[in-house]
Amino acid sequence: MDESNEQRAQRIHKLDALKAMGVQPYGTRFETTHRVERLLAAHGATAKDDLEQRAIDCRIAGRIVALRRFGKAAFASLQDGAHRLQVYLKKDVLGDDAFRLSQELDLGDWIGVDGRLFRTKTDELTVEVRALTFLSKGLRPLPEKWHGLTDIETRYRQRYVDLIANPNVHAVFETRSRLISGIRNYLTEHGFLEVETPMMQPIPGGATARPFATHHNALNANLYLRVAPELYLKRLIVGGFQRVFEINRNFRNEGISTIHNPEFTMLEFYQAYADYRDLMALTEDLFGTLARDLLGAGTLEYQGDVIDLTPPWRRLPYFEAVVEYNALDRNVLEDRAAATAAARRLGLDVPEDASLVGILNLMFEETVEHRLTQPTFITDYPTEISPLSRRKDTDPRLTDRFELFIAGRELANGFSELNDPLDQRQRFETQAAQREAGDEEAHYFDEDFLRALEYGMPPTAGEGIGIDRLVMLFTNQASIRDVILFPQLRPEKPL
RNA sequence: GGGUCGUUAGCUCAGCUGGUAGAGCAGCUGACUCUUAAUCAGCGGGCCACAGGUUCGAUCCCUGUACGACCCA
Numbered sequence: 001m002d003e004s005n006e007q008r009a010q011r012i013h014k015l016d017a018l019k020a021m022g023v024q025p026y027g028t029r030f031e032t033t034h035r036v037e038r039l040l041a042a043h044g045a046t047a048k049d050d051l052e053q054r055a056i057d058c059r060i061a062g063r064i065v066a067l068r069r070f071g072k073a074a075f076a077s078l079q080d081g082a083h084r085l086q087v088y089l090k091k092d093v094l095g096d097d098a099f100r101l102s103q104e105l106d107l108g109d110w111i112g113v114d115g116r117l118f119r120t121k122t123d124e125l126t127v128e129v130r131a132l133t134f135l136s137k138g139l140r141p142l143p144e145k146w147h148g149l150t151d152i153e154t155r156y157r158q159r160y161v162d163l164i165a166n167p168n169v170h171a172v173f174e175t176r177s178r179l180i181s182g183i184r185n186y187l188t189e190h191g192f193l194e195v196e197t198p199m200m201q202p203i204p205g206g207a208t209a210r211p212f213a214t215h216h217n218a219l220n221a222n223l224y225l226r227v228a229p230e231l232y233l234k235r236l237i238v239g240g241f242q243r244v245f246e247i248n249r250n251f252r253n254e255g256i257s258t259i260h261n262p263e264f265t266m267l268e269f270y271q272a273y274a275d276y277r278d279l280m281a282l283t284e285d286l287f288g289t290l291a292r293d294l295l296g297a298g299t300l301e302y303q304g305d306v307i308d309l310t311p312p313w314r315r316l317p318y319f320e321a322v323v324e325y326n327a328l329d330r331n332v333l334e335d336r337a338a339a340t341a342a343a344r345r346l347g348l349d350v351p352e353d354a355s356l357v358g359i360l361n362l363m364f365e366e367t368v369e370h371r372l373t374q375p376t377f378i379t380d381y382p383t384e385i386s387p388l389s390r391r392k393d394t395d396p397r398l399t400d401r402f403e404l405f406i407a408g409r410e411l412a413n414g415f416s417e418l419n420d421p422l423d424q425r426q427r428f429e430t431q432a433a434q435r436e437a438g439d440e441e442a443h444y445f446d447e448d449f450l451r452a453l454e455y456g457m458p459p460t461a462g463e464g465i466g467i468d469r470l471v472m473l474f475t476n477q478a479s480i481r482d483v484i485l486f487p488q489l490r491p492e493k494p495l
Numbered sequence: 496g497g498g499u500c501g502u503u504a505g506c507u508c509a510g511c512u513g514g515u516a517g518a519g520c521a522g523c524u525g526a527c528u529c530u531u532a533a534u535c536a537g538c539g540g541g542c543c544a545c546a547g548g549u550u551c552g553a554u555c556c557c558u559g560u561a562c563g564a565c566c567c568a
Contacts, residue, residue: 006540007505007522066531073528090528107521120529144506144520146532151506153563165506255496258565479564490562493544 007141015137017104021097025137030112033059036080039117040125048119058127060085061112061135063164064105066145074102075126078111082170086126087113098132108138108164156487169482175294176471176483180247182290183267183467190282192243192269197232199225199249205449206230206388208441209252212262225251230388230462231449233270234417237460238452245269247467258479259409262488265467270417274461276400279414280377283404283463284311287375294474302407302476305373313375315402321378322360325368333360357384372405381415387427387443389415404465411470414463421453 018025039058043051062078062085072091077084091099105111112133120126142164143149149165156162163170184194202221204211206228214223229246236244250266271278291298291309299308316324319333326346332339339359343350348362361382372378381401383391389399401415418424428450431443471483481487 005505010522068530068533069527070530070533071527073530075530075533077531086531088529092528120531122529122531124529124531126529141505141521146520147507149506151502151563153502154506156563255568493561 008139011106011137011139014104014106018101018134018137021101021104023101023134025134027133027135030061030133030135031059032061032112033057036060036062036078036083036085039085040083043117043125046117046125048123051117051119051125056117057115058117059112059114060127061110061133063138064107064109064111065142065164067105067107069103072099076105076111078113079164079167082167082174084167086120086124087115088118088120088126088128089132090128093128093130094132101134102132105134106138108140108142110135110138153489156481156489157492159485172471172475172477172483173485175475178294179290179471179474180265180467182293183247183286183465186286186289187243187245187269190243192245192271193241195233195236195241195244195246196248197229197236197246199251201226201232203444203446203448205444205446207250207252208443210254210440212251212253227252228266228464229268230464231446233268233462234457234460235449235452237270237272237417238455238457242272243270256488258481259469259472261468261480261484264480264484267465267467268462270460270462272458272460275416275459276379276402276414276461279461279463280313280315280402280404281311283412283414283465284309284313284375290474300474300476302473303478305407307406307473308374313377313404315377315379317380318364318378318382318398319360319380321368322363325371326363339363355384357382361385369405369410370408373407375404375406377402377404383427386415387431388418388424390418390420391423406473409469410466411473412463412465414461417457417460417462419453419457419459421450424453425450 015025039060043056046054060078060080062080064076065079065084066075066077068075074089076087076089078087089099089102094102112135113127113129114131114133115127115129118126118128143161149155149161154161155166155169163173188194200214200216200223202223204224204227206226207230209227211224211227214225215221216223228250229248233244233246245267246269247265247267249263251263252260253262254260256262271282287309288298288311291300298310299306301307322328323330323333326342328342329338332342334356336356336359339356340350340354343359343363346363346367348366350359350362354362364378368378379402380392380398381389381403383389383397383399386399386401389401392398392400399415401413403410404412404414418427428443428445432445434442435444468480468483471477472480475483477483
């Protein structure tokens, strides 16, 4: 970008003008009495006469985002977080020196004001400023006041400008933070202990995904950024922690899309002595609690759909879903040739060497997932694609597992954990064979994890919830980049 | 990885089968003590993403590159 544009040069000149007035353009401590949000909440509806009688003084600070000058007075909008409050700068109230300072103000400057609340004759809540403190000079012009900043690339690369120009963006990230706090509170209140496990792992495990590789010089060891914390959290269950959770970043070396960022935030939690059904109930309750606390409702609108979070949510076995959503004959579940024919009739490209489960999984992903708008637990996933899940007692080809879909997207994945070390060893062997055959997403063989299981892991259920996608749902955002402050982009050309 | 579209002033955008660029906001100067997209008068501001090609002449047509968005894998 142009570093020497006209407006920037003019503002650098203004630094001298400020100094000439004895004003430090980059100030220091300023104690406020109120946040603008609080003032608006408290007095947004207080009547004009009432305000005058109560003579409410305040001291607030913020960035000037609008400025309307008259000869000997001016109105400015001060932005504090996602909220704005108008201030009135009037010569005969401010005094000559402060008014002269006010005439040097630019859009984008930070100021602090002392004054009294009143309502203008157009009934807008406003602070009549008695003392003006210059806090910090902005050297770059702000985006346009009416359209704001819309260029998507600039919004992501210079999120600071996006946050200034688009208060709704600020609000999205406040909601994100509150949602994560809400999850922490909920789990802590339910006896879960927050823990931290390695993000740099010698063997990346816990998910089918390609890892980022790195190297530790002093140890001369290859390490991977984790794709999931799962295997470490289960080691903690082996060690005797009954309920643990971790909220932090996972890294997957895969494509970027509206629902994928290379680093993303995951909640995983593990509960000893519970099964996957308990976790479905917990998930319903957790989402309901978050919706009530953050949205004040049991339903939310997402991209034109009304999503009803009222429990219980539908539970639909995986194979049943494939049959139901495509109105297929049940023989496709047993007969590979029939499944292939059905998939091809649906327009799917079936590889010659695909297994029956592979074909059914293809149908599930292509024809079912995106249609699961209302919250739905798909249960009983095939063992073949669930290498860490406990087998069903009634059918060892299936597992005690679910995935939660809302608005056509996977939001959570949970299961009763496989705690049989010998079965787990076999599953790893199968994965290792797939890896040998060229599947870069297949699980790595983790001998230490098996050793841990051999010490005995109590019956346990565990779940992962994609926090970014959950935030998308709660803030009605279509792209994951709009709920991640600094989404991954190709590096910018040097400035 | 493939396809489609985009990149013009600080921001938001125009720009005619190709003749060296416009608006609004923002900025600067002046007027104005209740405005809120303030108003009025005047004035500046451009490597038209980058590199080639075609042409007397390219913001415009062609090729490539970079970055981004969306769709597909």
